Amino acid sequence: MTNIDDVANMLVPVIMVLVFGIAATIASRAMRFSPIIGFLLLGVLIGTWDHDLLSAGSMVRLLAQLGVVFLLFDVGLHFSLTHVREQAVDIFGFGPAQVIAGTAALAGAAWLFGLPPLAAGLVGATLALSSTAIVANIIAERHQRTCPVGITATAILVFQDLIAIFLLILATADQSGGALAALGTALLKAVGAFALTVFAGRVVARPLFAWIARRGGDEVFSAVALVIAMAAAWTAAESGLSLTLGAFLGGMVVAESPFRTIVRSEIGPFRVLLLSFFFISVGASLDLRALASSWAVVVAITTGLVALKIATNTLSALVFRWSVPGSFQLGFLIAQGSEFAFVIFGLEPTRQLIGPALASELIAAVALSLAITPMLSAAGRQLAGRLRARATRNEFLELHAKGEAGPVLIIGMGEIGRTIADGLTEFGIGYDAVERDERRLTRGLADGYHLVFGNATEPRFWRAIDLHSRRFSVSTDATTEGMRDAQPAAEAFYPGVRQLSVVCDEDAAGELRELGLEVVVERDRPLGLSAARYLLKELSVAAEEIERWSVRQRLLA
Template sequence: MDSHHFLQTAVVFLLATVIAVPLTKRFRLGAVLGYLLAGVVIGPQLLGLVSETGGVAAISEFGVVLMLFVIGLELSPQRLWVMRRSVFGTGLLQVLASCVAIGAAAYFLVGLTGKAAAIVGGSLALSSTAFGLQILAERKEAGSAYGRQVFSILLFQDLAAIPLIAAVPLLASSNAQNFELFGVLRTVGVIVAVVAGGRYLLRPVFRFVARADSVEVFTATALLVVMGVAWLMELAGVSATLGAFLAGMLLADSEYRHELESNIEPFKGLLLGLFFISVGMSMDLSLLLHRPGLIFGLVAALLLLKGLLLWPLGRLLGGLNRSDTLRLVVLLACGGEFAFVVLRQAAEQQLIGVGQRDALVLAITLTMALTPLLVVLAAKALNVHPRKPGREFDDIDADTPRVIIAGFGRVGQIIARVLRAQGIPFVALEHSAEQVDVSRRFGSINLFFGDPGRPELLRAAQAARAEVFVLATDDPEANLRTARLVRRHYPHLKIVARARNRQHVFRLMDMGVDDPVRETFHSSLKMTRKTLEALGLSPERAADRVERFRRYDEDLLKKQALVYDDETKLIQSTRDALVDLQQLFEADAEPGAERAREKDLAEPVRPD
């Protein structure tokens, strides 16, 4: 491709993206649908502005590789083990049930071979992670009961996509049983070699690069790791996406996790956008004109079959009510982006025909395009509306702060008053316009109306130069969203976070926020101490009892943080803790306990 042709193609891609994506996002249909529509318009089916789709598809598939790397970064083996019940329970059943049902329909009703039916069933069982997580984030429902179930199922689907992609060449070349056995052994051997090598090589490499203190070199190293592992896996005849996922998991527990995410995220977003544009370009729209019954029949059958299988999973295993189950079904009934990769490989390996691939790709794309519309219709039927700001955000104009305060309610105001009295410069961001107006009447300075979870507002507030970020917002979901953003883009900031309850604390700790402050915990301890004193205990004895409980509860909190996704273990640990605490206080009444109490009282007590 000459330079003139390359520049022309790049301009067409960017122009189509700039026009299509904002339009679809304005109507709350998501960016992915915008990319698909942009690909359809500029592709050979309509305007024909870009006719060479092969090279674009090859480059764009690296976006899927980067997405698997980021997913791997989010999943340390310890976290995956903690989430095993929801991920490997509900997620596994969904994939197996959908795969068997769709595969059986393809085998008995359509007449596909056993291998082709297995590939089609597995690919159509997957849903769109890009659509699902984006819609949950936009509607601020990722932390809801159904949002957590959706995340668990999508997570297992992403894990299942890796062996499914790896299985396509094995199924295509398994005419000889010995060769199939050799292929399986080779795959296992390469995985073991990558895991063993990565465990002992990756962290020392990143420590060496980190000493250079160069963001560009660190980003280049991260891309080198992803591309290098993917290339090695491909050389060995194994899926490149599997290599990227393994590399991410190996670095999930490292101290560089958040910095890696923030560096890879822009490349992942751009290449995933290019991937969806290439899918739109490759869609055979003539099938809609010549065989509309087949295409719309496939769309209806896929949505209906997956919906019927998802409903009992949400109601019985997920424990969701009817409205939340409906939201889960609407989000997960569509096809997914990994199906495009699997079906393309299956057609190249001649497991399915090109016409069958084109029909399935078009049907999957239509189900994905319908998903945002179905979400909006379901929300209207359930009378659920996403929150919108009442006015434009303020332009932030302030001196370089040492502290950024997110949220200017009761907690944020007290922190700001102390900082101002100490002469410490700060900037406060508050998402409630009414709260900003009220506070400004009392002379509050450096307070601006805006969403602290917006990257552009954090840049305007000079977060890159600040030292401490105080999360004082009273909305747990907004709090978590902002913490995740700050961790990714400003890993140098020390985060002091307000937490609503124990679940909120667990999720903040999961992001690497040290010692979140429970908003009612210390005030409750002080009230407990006053209650004990009112009942006749001496101030020293009351303070001792409260301090014992505080230390015991904080230790318990750290232990429960490891199992908070497992409801059964969480309930059992709470019951065990109640018995242990009762035994601890009963031991105080024994004759020999007085000396131990005096020793404890001699230790300094943390102030409330």
């Protein structure tokens, strides 16, 4: 009975935070604010009312940490080895430039205000880091993962997570020669972890998920995704690296397989729910007593921190040939402090080095900078928009497309789906395809089609496949029953996406038209040619070019 009572007592704060979180989300949406702001303000209120609710050992704190783990796992799902190679300049060029510039400016300011060089250097380097959790969530919320600002910001944050590990080692190392050896060991561990990620992605993940696709179900994908995310984070932490870096590398393991999209859809609900606990805990970390007693100092530190980081971030972007508008948008987006600052400034050696009072003020300033990040990033975006409105789009190199979603989503890659994909490829039109059958998936990938595994009738899958950014969703094996269930939700959530169904008989076409769907009846050879011609015409391809391509396809059939 005692055990049952203990479990019930542990659930009380979780239920309370969930209820308040739902209310904060609804209120934020009603006032057209980001829900992050609502969660942060809720955290401030909870911290003032009952700080023990979010104490270090509580269930809520554990759920908050898991939220960050799943967020970084999700970020890793977008960073395959190919992506890392493509973003090498940002990760290993732009990232170091941003950290060095920020560290120099902030350490210089700390030294001018009386800190000795060693203490000023540690403070500057710590404050130069940005918040992976908050920035990554803002990028996801704005659907900026595939745009240059989102891609580059994520690459910089990945590099910063590596730097944070080394800062933690320096902050806890003794003043003898042991620090250098510890840094070398950490570097070797990071390289080893990356090599293991590449091996696991290539050798383990693909055959494992292929086996699950043949014998398991969606619930098995959920379980495996949870295991990979938490096991990778735990392994990294036990090896002396960080939970966040481990979760990111776990996501990279899955990113090497065509099953990454369904995994992303399976962990999505966990990530969104648990992240709310994290943002609430950040708000609760604001020490209102410290703010009340030295509010002027905290506000001044926050203002200086944000201003210097905007300046150094913007200058770093300009060095890498970004436009002025793009540089400002990126500069504002990553102008806050990092969650790692709470750890580093809370360590006893750090507090002795810089003084307990200053450590508390810095923690409060970083928390305040996190709280204002949604507003800061929105201001940077608006400023960039105004500056771009005065010039032509061609001036901005960083606006050139990078990995954006194709306008067409093909559901089912049998003969019809392949013909549609061939037509789109012929005219340089991007597409992505979803296939539920593992054998079709394997054959399609072998033949060079852009294909992922998943069940496109599941609403939670639509966000993972970026349905919001498509013009057409083409179902090549639609059934009346399946479309009757999916069509109303798809139309409600994605009214700008045209739903096209391809069938082979008039009876099925009539039933689907009654549901309000566009329908193409296949009467041509090869199967899918009629649908491909219809799509190409709707996508403004010249009729003469479509006809020439169609003739070639009929000859090959």
